[in-house]
Amino acid sequence: MTMLSSYLTLAAVLFCIGLYGVITKRNAVIVLLSIELMLNAVNLNLIAFSKYGINASLRGQVFSLFTMTVAAAEAAVGIAVLISLYRRRVTVNVDEFDELRR
Amino acid sequence: MDIVFSQYAWFAPLFPLAAFAVLTAMGRGLRTTGAWVATIASLLSFVLSLLIAIERLGDSAEDYTGRIEWLRAGSIVLHAGYEVTNLTALMLIIVTLVALLVNIYSLGYMKDDERISVFFGYVALFTASMLGLVLADNLLTLYICWELVGVCSFLLIGFWFRKPEARAAAKKAFIVTRIGDLGLLIAILLLYWNMPNHELDFTSFYNVFHSQSGLISTSLTTLIALLIFLGAVGKSGQFPLHVWLPDAMEGPTPISALIHAATMVAAGVYLVVRTFDIFAASDAALTTVAVVGAFTAIFAASVGLAQNDIKRILAYSTVSQLGYMMLALGAGSTTAGMFHLFTHAFFKALLFLAAGSVIHAVHTQDIREMGGLGRRMKITAWTFGIGALALSGIPPFAGFWSKDAVLAAALDDSPWLFAVGLAAAFFTALYMARLFFLVFMGKARGDARAYAHAKESPLVMTLPLLVLAVFSVAAGFVETPWNEWLGSWLTDGEEKGSFSSMVVISSIGASLLGLYLGWLFYGRTSAGRNPVAERLPWLTRLLERKYYVDELYELAFVRPLAKLGRGLSRFDEAVVDGAVRLVGSSVQAAGKLNTRLQSGQVQAYALYGVLGAVILILAIAGRRFW
Numbered sequence: 001m002t003m004l005s006s007y008l009t010l011a012a013v014l015f016c017i018g019l020y021g022v023i024t025k026r027n028a029v030i031v032l033l034s035i036e037l038m039l040n041a042v043n044l045n046l047i048a049f050s051k052y053g054i055n056a057s058l059r060g061q062v063f064s065l066f067t068m069t070v071a072a073a074e075a076a077v078g079i080a081v082l083i084s085l086y087r088r089r090v091t092v093n094v095d096e097f098d099e100l101r102r
Numbered sequence: 103m104d105i106v107f108s109q110y111a112w113f114a115p116l117f118p119l120a121a122f123a124v125l126t127a128m129g130r131g132l133r134t135t136g137a138w139v140a141t142i143a144s145l146l147s148f149v150l151s152l153l154i155a156i157e158r159l160g161d162s163a164e165d166y167t168g169r170i171e172w173l174r175a176g177s178i179v180l181h182a183g184y185e186v187t188n189l190t191a192l193m194l195i196i197v198t199l200v201a202l203l204v205n206i207y208s209l210g211y212m213k214d215d216e217r218i219s220v221f222f223g224y225v226a227l228f229t230a231s232m233l234g235l236v237l238a239d240n241l242l243t244l245y246i247c248w249e250l251v252g253v254c255s256f257l258l259i260g261f262w263f264r265k266p267e268a269r270a271a272a273k274k275a276f277i278v279t280r281i282g283d284l285g286l287l288i289a290i291l292l293l294y295w296n297m298p299n300h301e302l303d304f305t306s307f308y309n310v311f312h313s314q315s316g317l318i319s320t321s322l323t324t325l326i327a328l329l330i331f332l333g334a335v336g337k338s339g340q341f342p343l344h345v346w347l348p349d350a351m352e353g354p355t356p357i358s359a360l361i362h363a364a365t366m367v368a369a370g371v372y373l374v375v376r377t378f379d380i381f382a383a384s385d386a387a388l389t390t391v392a393v394v395g396a397f398t399a400i401f402a403a404s405v406g407l408a409q410n411d412i413k414r415i416l417a418y419s420t421v422s423q424l425g426y427m428m429l430a431l432g433a434g435s436t437t438a439g440m441f442h443l444f445t446h447a448f449f450k451a452l453l454f455l456a457a458g459s460v461i462h463a464v465h466t467q468d469i470r471e472m473g474g475l476g477r478r479m480k481i482t483a484w485t486f487g488i489g490a491l492a493l494s495g496i497p498p499f500a501g502f503w504s505k506d507a508v509l510a511a512a513l514d515d516s517p518w519l520f521a522v523g524l525a526a527a528f529f530t531a532l533y534m535a536r537l538f539f540l541v542f543m544g545k546a547r548g549d550a551r552a553y554a555h556a557k558e559s560p561l562v563m564t565l566p567l568l569v570l571a572v573f574s575v576a577a578g579f580v581e582t583p584w585n586e587w588l589g590s591w592l593t594d595g596e597e598k599g600s601f602s603s604m605v606v607i608s609s610i611g612a613s614l615l616g617l618y619l620g621w622l623f624y625g626r627t628s629a630g631r632n633p634v635a636e637r638l639p640w641l642t643r644l645l646e647r648k649y650y651v652d653e654l655y656e657l658a659f660v661r662p663l664a665k666l667g668r669g670l671s672r673f674d675e676a677v678v679d680g681a682v683r684l685v686g687s688s689v690q691a692a693g694k695l696n697t698r699l700q701s702g703q704v705q706a707y708a709l710y711g712v713l714g715a716v717i718l719i720l721a722i723a724g725r726r727f728w
Contacts, residue, residue: 022705023705097703097704099702100704
C-alpha cells in the first residue's frame with residue numbers, strides 16, 4: 001500500500017499547487033495552466049487506484065483518457081474565451097474581470 | 103287568528119339591507135336612482151310592518167318567534183332569531199314610518215349633495231340594523247344590531263367629514279356611546295354565565311326574573327340591570343353620557359330626525375323595556391333609572407333654554423324627553439315610557455325636519471339670525487307649530503297625553519319625581535315658545551338678502567312634514583284616560599294607567615305658563631330679550647355653557663387620557679417599535695456585511711469554496727475523533 005499512498009501524496013501536492021495557482025495568480029493564462037495541473041492531479045489519482053486500488057482494473061485508466069480529452073477541449077475553449085477577452089479589454093489580469101459583481 | 107305576516111317579519115330589515123348592498127355595489131354613479139332604490143326599500147319595509155301591525159291588532163294574536171342556531175363552539179350554542187310581539191310591532195311601525203318619511207324628505211334635502219347615494223346607502227344600513235335591533239329575540243342579536251346602529255350613527259354624523267366639527271362630533275359620539283356599550287356587553291356576559299342553560303332570549307328573562315325570581319340573587323340582578331342601563335344611558339344620551347347627542351347635530355338634518363331623535367336614541371329606552379323583567383326584579387335599579395331620567399329631563403331642558411343653534415335646542419329637548427321616558431320606566435310603567443317614545447318619535451322627527459326646512463331656506467342654524475320666517479314658509483311654520491305644541495304638552499296634541507301618562511306614573515312612584523317632571527315640562531314649553539317666536543315670528547333680524555331668498559321647501563320635503571303633523575295631532579288618542587287601549591295591547595292588560603285630574607291640570611298649567619312666558623319674552627316684542635336672563639347673567643352663562651359639563655369632561659377625562667395615550671404611544675414608538683426596528687436593522691446590517699463578500703473576483707469565490715470544503719472536511723474528520 002505504500003506505493004498507492006505515495007502516488008496519492010504526489011497527486012495531493014500537485015492539486016494543492018494547482019489550487020494555489022488558481023487562487024493567487026493574476027495572469028489568466030497561469031490560472032488556466034493551474035487548472036490543468038489540478039485536473040492532472042485527479043488523473044493521477046484515477047490511475048493510481050486503477051493499478052493499486054482494491055478493485056484494480058483498466059477502468060480508471062480509460063476514464064483518465066476521457067478526462068484528458070475533455071480537458072483538452074476545455075483548454076481550447078478557455079484559451080478562446082481568454083483571447084476574445086483580451087481583444088476586448090486588452091488585459092489578462094483577472095483582478096480586472098469583476099463583471100460577476102454587476 | 104292565523105299569523106301570516108309575522109312569520110315573514112325578518113324580511114323587514116332585509117329590504118333596506120339589500121338596498122344598502124345595491125347602493126354600495128353600484129357606487130356613486132347611481133345618484134338619484136340610488137336614492138329612489140333606498141326609498142322604495144323602506145316603503146316595502148313600512149308596508150310589511152303595517153301588515154304585521156294590522157294582523158296583531160286582533161285580540162288573540164300570539165307572539166311569533168323564529169330562531170336559528172348561529173354558532174356552536176363546543177358546548178357553547180348561540181342563537182340568532184326574531185320575535186314579533188305587540189311591542190315589536192309598535193316599534194316596527196315607528197321605525198319604518200319615520201325612516202320612510204325621512205327618506206322622502208332627504209330626496210329633496212340632499213338633492214345637491216354629490217355623495218347622495220352614499221348617504222342613502224348609510225340610511226338604508228341604519229334602517230336595516232335598527233329593524234334588526236327591534237326584532238331581535240335575544241340580547242346577543244340585539245347587541246350586534248345595537249353596535250351596527252352605532253356605526254351608522256358615526257358614519258352619518260361624520261357624513262360631511264370635510265368639516266372638522268363633524269369629524270370631532272362623530273368621534274365623540276362613537277367614543278361616548280362606547281362607554282355605555284361596554285356596560286351592556288358586561289351585562290350580557292354576566293347573564294350568559296348566570297342564566298340557566300346560558301339562555302339569552304327575552305322569554306327566558308321573563309321566566310327567570312319574573313316567574314321564578316330568586317334564581318339569581320338580588321345584588322347580581324341589580325348589577326346586571328345597572329349595566330344594561332349604562333348601555334341605555336350611552337345610547338339614549340342620558341346624564342352623564344348625554345354630551346355626544348347635541349354635538350351629533352353636525353350631521354345632516356334628516357339624520358338628526360331619524361337617528362338622533364326618533365329611533366336610535368330611543369333604542370336605549372326600548373332596551374330597558376325589552377329587559378324590563380330584570381329591572382322589575384330590583385328596586386334599586388328602578389330607582390336609579392327614575393332618578394337619572396328625571397335629572398336628565400330637567401337638566402337638558404334647562405340647557406335648552408339658553409342655546410342659540412336651532413338644532414342644538416332640539417337636541418337638548420330630545421335628551422330631556424328621553425329622560426322623561428326613562429323616568430316613566432323607572433317609575434315602573436313601561437306603557438307610559440313606550441307611549442311617550444311613540445308620540446315623541448313623530449313630533450320630534452317633525453320638529454327636526456321642519457328645522458331642516460328652515461335651514462335649507464336661510465342657510466344658517468343660529469336662531470338670532472332668523473325671525474319672521476312664518477310669513478315666507480307657511481307649511482313649515484304651521485307644522486313646526488304643531489310639533490312645538492305637541493312637545494310642550496298642550497291638549498289635544500299627542501305629547502300631552504303621553505307626557506301626562508309619564509307624569510301620572512311618576513306621581514305614583516314619588517311626588518319628588520313628579521315635581522321634577524313638572525318643572526321640566528315648564529322649561530320645555532318655555533324653550534319651544536322661544537324657538538318658535540324667534541324663528542317664525544317678529545321681524546327678520548339676519549341678513550336681509552337671505553330672508554328675501556327664503557322660500558317654502560319643495561313638496562317632497564313638506565309632504566313628510568304634513569304626514570308627521572297629522573300623527574303629532576292624532577297619535578295621542580291611542581292611550582287616553584278614558585281609553586287605555588295601548589297599555590292593554592302592549593302588556594296584555596297587566597298594566598293599568600293611573601289618572602288623576604291633579605296631574606292633568608298641573609301639567610297643562612305648567613305648559614301654558616311656559617308658553618305664556620315665552621310669548622311675553624320673545625313673542626310680544628320682536629326684541630327677543632329675556633328680562634330674567636338679563637337680570638341673572640351668570641345663570642345665562644352657566645346654561646349657555648351647558649353647565650360646563652364638556653369643559654369638566656375635558657379636564658377630568660379627555661386631557662389625562664390624552665396624556666396617557668401620548669405616553670403610551672411614545673412607549674410604543676420607542677420600545678415596541680424600537681425592538682422591531684432593531685431586529686430589522688440587524689438583519690440588514692448582516693446582509694450588508696455579506697455583500698462585501700461578493701467582490702466579483704472569481705478567485706475570491708474559489709477561495710470561499712475551498713474554505714468551505716476545508717471546514718466540511720474538518721467537521722467530518724473531527725467527528726470521527728470525538
